[in-house]
Amino acid sequence: EDQVTQSPEALRLQEGESSSLNCSYTVSGLRGLFWYRQDPGKGPEFLFTLYSAGEEKEKERLKATLTKKESFLHITAPKPEDSATYLCAVRGYGGSQGNLIFGKGTKLSVKP
């Protein structure tokens, strides 16, 4: 069964303090790994798609990396506006033809 586990559940950082969020996954053939950002009361906002081990994507202070078993979302010199819940999701080749399997998310708080 496809599964996604995110850690930590919550992370508190000071502004400028870099860190990483982890997403471990098991899937019957990875078709894509997705990172989303979700603000309170809002829907998930798409950030990145990664398709194969070794792939990296960057956007402003965020960088996503992928291995065969996990993905990391690195946050460099975060600002308070980066505070949100970050969700990881996978899509596999087996079973479902398109739905995403999500983790529970990491709630990031960045204090000024």
Place this chain on the structure above:
Amino acid sequence: DTGVSQNPRHKITKRGQNVTFRCDPISEHNRLYWYRQTLGQGPEFLTYFQNEAQLEKSRLLSDRFSAERPKGSFSTLEIQRTEQGDSAMYLCASSPDRDQPQHFGDGTRLSIL
């Protein structure tokens, strides 16, 4: 690109009542998905459409739930005889095809009294 639109944003109803939510996807997106999200959890897949055809339903989608996408554009999700456990955020997403990222609306929050 106006994004995925969902209405209403918040629905409060009494247990046993029927409710209907609407989703307008990004124009020309063939695929439309419904998810449910409860507090502290990630979204859970309910069902999806390719154009007007409903191609997959999750085990979470009991007989009280029905979804339609009559002309391959907007979609509706109806819940009959609502129960306390139906309280959640109902999210809609759309994508151009199977492999492209899904883009989400801001959801409809359902509260059952």
